[in-house]
Amino acid sequence: MNLKGVKAWFRFRGRRLGFVSFFFQRFSGLFLLAYLYLHLYDLRLLVQGPSAYEAFLGVTTSLWFLPLYVILFGVAIYHGANGLRVMLNEFGYGVGKSRQLFWVFAVGAMILWIIASYVIASLLFNM
Numbered sequence: 304m305n306l307k308g309v310k311a312w313f314r315f316r317g318r319r320l321g322f323v324s325f326f327f328q329r330f331s332g333l334f335l336l337a338y339l340y341l342h343l344y345d346l347r348l349l350v351q352g353p354s355a356y357e358a359f360l361g362v363t364t365s366l367w368f369l370p371l372y373v374i375l376f377g378v379a380i381y382h383g384a385n386g387l388r389v390m391l392n393e394f395g396y397g398v399g400k401s402r403q404l405f406w407v408f409a410v411g412a413m414i415l416w417i418i419a420s421y422v423i424a425s426l427l428f429n430m
């Protein structure tokens with residue numbers, strides 16, 4: 304493994320906004336990958352029958368899980384929104400205006416995050 308290369312992931316001095324957005328893109332992507340693994344791992348409970356899975360759902364639909372869902376939504380929405388911005392740039396849209404495009408997507412992602420957090424909170428509170 305190239306550890307020198309990995310250390311460079313964390314070198315912020317003299318970097319521009321593009322690097323910061325990619326830094327979060329990479330770590331949000333790794334977070335989603337870890338979540339996907341955990342999600343597949345918990346789905347294996349289905350093999351043990353409905354009661355095992357329902358007992359697990361009882362835990363994951365408790366209010367203790369709300370902060371985790373809010374974090375998960377924030378990370379997923381950031382990754383998706385910033386990923387779409389990068390793809391637009393790569394197709395030639397907003398070239399030379401990446402900074403403005405970043406902030407448009409960041410504000411859009413923030414609004415979406417607030418709405419998603421409100422929806423999941425109201426669902427959990429009504430369970």
Ligand code: HEM
Binds near residue numbers: 325331339387389
């Ligand atoms: C709406 C769905 C998604 C979009 C639009 C998207 C888009 C992107 C883009 C464009 C990049 C590259 C950024 C760049 O080169 O500057 C990226 C990186 C990455 N994505 Fe996604 N992605 C999505 C969903 C996911 C999911 C569900 C996972 C994990 C299960 C994931 C894992 C990753 C990882 C690990 C990286 C970093 C790769 C690296 O370090 O070079 N992405 N994503």
